[in-house]
Amino acid sequence: MRITAGEFKGRQLKPPPDRRVRATTERVREAWFNILAPAIKDARVVDLFAGSGVLGLEALSRGAHHVDFVELSEKSIRTIKANVAVLGVEPRTQLYRGDAIRFAQRLAEGAYDIALADPPYTTDQATRLLEVFRQCTFARVLSVEHRATLDCPGDETRRYGDVALTFCYAS
Secondary structure, three states: OOOOOOOOOEEEEOOOOOOOOOOOHHHHHHHHHHHHHHHHHHHHHEEEEOOOOHHHHHHHHHOOOOEEEEEHHHHHHHHHHHHHHHHHHHHHHEEOEEEEEEEEOOOOOOEEEEEEEEOOOOOOOOHHHHHHHHHHOOOOEEEEEEEOOOHHHHOEEEEOOOEEEEEEEEE
């Protein structure tokens, strides 16, 4: 697993030692960040369901100002800490241990510029997160990765094989 573009392009990151964690493929990640490119520079980003932290670290590599990671699994938290240390970006990050949905529910309107989320495919957390966003637009843009067969009500959905990215924008 490696960073696809920007300051840390080509740098290798570790995946969590947990087979339940499914990393976003480089192809999908590259497409995702090309879509978000106009909004990334100096952005405040939150990486929900952070896993390895690769989405947030990709955002930093492409010019985000700061990234908050939200993750529940202790194994993933250790992996995020290691990946942040490898890139030397500790001052530009904050790690929160907890449930991503509950974290999002406590956010104020406009707390972030960009929210990235890659919830487990075997749950309904993608649609639940979109519902939370509709109640309080805690970012200018929320983008969620989910299985392509899941109908996620957003403003725009792009499909990449069996993966989809749904985007919701603050009004």
